[in-house]
Amino acid sequence: MKDNTKLVATGRPHNRPAHPVNMPVERASTILFPTYDDYLEGAKNITYGRLGVSTHRALEAAVTALEGGFETRLAPSGLQACTAAILAFVSAGDHILMTDSAYDPTRKFCDRFLERFGVETTFYDPLAKKSEIAALMRPATKVIFAESPGSLTFEVQDIPALAEAAHDGGAKLIVDNTWSGGYFCKPIALGADVSIQSATKYLIGHADCLLGTITSSDEQTASKIFYSLLQIGSNVSADDAFLALRGMRTLSTRLDRHQRNALDLAKWLGKRNEVDAVIHPALKSCPGHANWKRDFTGSSGLFSVVLKPVPLPALKTFFNAFKLFGIGFSWGGYESLAVHVHPEKDRSATRWTKEGSVVRFHAGLEDIDDLKIDLERAFNAMATALK
Numbered sequence: 001m002k003d004n005t006k007l008v009a010t011g012r013p014h015n016r017p018a019h020p021v022n023m024p025v026e027r028a029s030t031i032l033f034p035t036y037d038d039y040l041e042g043a044k045n046i047t048y049g050r051l052g053v054s055t056h057r058a059l060e061a062a063v064t065a066l067e068g069g070f071e072t073r074l075a076p077s078g079l080q081a082c083t084a085a086i087l088a089f090v091s092a093g094d095h096i097l098m099t100d101s102a103y104d105p106t107r108k109f110c111d112r113f114l115e116r117f118g119v120e121t122t123f124y125d126p127l128a129k130k131s132e133i134a135a136l137m138r139p140a141t142k143v144i145f146a147e148s149p150g151s152l153t154f155e156v157q158d159i160p161a162l163a164e165a166a167h168d169g170g171a172k173l174i175v176d177n178t179w180s181g182g183y184f185c186k187p188i189a190l191g192a193d194v195s196i197q198s199a200t201k202y203l204i205g206h207a208d209c210l211l212g213t214i215t216s217s218d219e220q221t222a223s224k225i226f227y228s229l230l231q232i233g234s235n236v237s238a239d240d241a242f243l244a245l246r247g248m249r250t251l252s253t254r255l256d257r258h259q260r261n262a263l264d265l266a267k268w269l270g271k272r273n274e275v276d277a278v279i280h281p282a283l284k285s286c287p288g289h290a291n292w293k294r295d296f297t298g299s300s301g302l303f304s305v306v307l308k309p310v311p312l313p314a315l316k317t318f319f320n321a322f323k324l325f326g327i328g329f330s331w332g333g334y335e336s337l338a339v340h341v342h343p344e345k346d347r348s349a350t351r352w353t354k355e356g357s358v359v360r361f362h363a364g365l366e367d368i369d370d371l372k373i374d375l376e377r378a379f380n381a382m383a384t385a386l387k
């Protein structure tokens with residue numbers, strides 16, 4: 001099946017004799033077994049609410065099909081998908097290689113939280129070659145953590161090279177695949193052991209709940225992930241799993257529009273006098289663009305621009321003039337967003353040297369002409385403030 005068909009056909013209640021179109025929400029803590037033998041049998045799959053019931057299994061099946069993996073497990077947030085996946089493979093004395101462009105809370109989990117338990121993290125340049133990664137590997141390196149494209153600055157990483165470096169050194173490669181929605185990039189086919197998404201973004205797609213997915217490439221990796229989530233007491237509500245599965249039905253349609261709007265806006269912004277640089281993986285100017293061209297089939301709605309330097313009061317006027325772009329964290333919902341971000345604060349292996357403010361845009365599903373009018377309004381307000 002092609003992805004568009006998988007998104008419609010998987011995770012549906014087909015095995016019931018007469019059934020609704022969608023897998024119902026099953027809310028449960030206790031699961032009741034009619035007989036002792038059923039209890040033993042059930043223990044292999046659905047046993048207790050915390051481990052998920054049929055609603056969760058349906059979402060997991062759909063994500064596994066989309067990502068092309070062996071098995072998917074759910075976490076209550078994208079961040080916990082990242083942290084539980086890392087925890088599955090490290091112990092005291094181990095070492096992690098993490099991209100310098102990682103989502104900041106994932107980064108802090110390693111160099112602030114895991115550090116207390118004797119796990120060391122080295123950050124690497126997201127554009128590092130395989131030989132440079134290999135040189136950073138230690139006997140104790142158990143995980144390479146990649147996020148591609150990187151948060152805020154969108155460097156596209158060489159996933160096959162990272163996978164080789166990880167496997168040569170006996171480590172696992174975990175990839176945060178949120179930007180592609182699991183639709184435009186398949187890290188497992190490129191060699192990753194684990195592909196993670198913050199389902200909060202494109203899978204859910206409506207900015208109304210949080211959830212994470214962890215897809216493993218093989219049975220042994222999947223088992224480690226399962227016990228990591230089990231042992232930290234992770235739980236996902238069936239209502240949230242239902243919303244994610246419902247979101248997935250329209251994922252490709254939404255992503256097509258996010259893609260078109262973002263590319264159109266990125267090109268339009270690139271021609272503006274106020275803009276110093278546009279960072280969009282599908283544009284040649286993006287660091288790692290060749291990797292995007294080789295490994296991705298499209299681009300989603302999130303990108304950044306670097307403005308020419310302006311004083312903060314003028315920048316505030318820019319943001320305050322928006323009527324459509326919301327000022328807010330997260331992304332992947334149907335609505336457009338703009339936030340002032342600070343890559344210079346979250347880097348240690350590389351340096352962010354651009355002087356102007358970085359604005360990260362999420363292109364939503366609105367009409368492109370209205371989005372441009374909104375941006376024009378913001379630039380005009382900034383120009384007035386600069387007079």
Ligand SMILES: Cc1ncc(COP(=O)(O)O)c(C=O)c1O
Pocket residue numbers: 077078079080082103147151176178179198199200201210211212330331
């Ligand atoms: C790339 C990336 N990974 C992980 C996360 C964390 O996801 P959540 O907000 O669902 O915890 C985010 C959130 O913004 C993100 O942008």
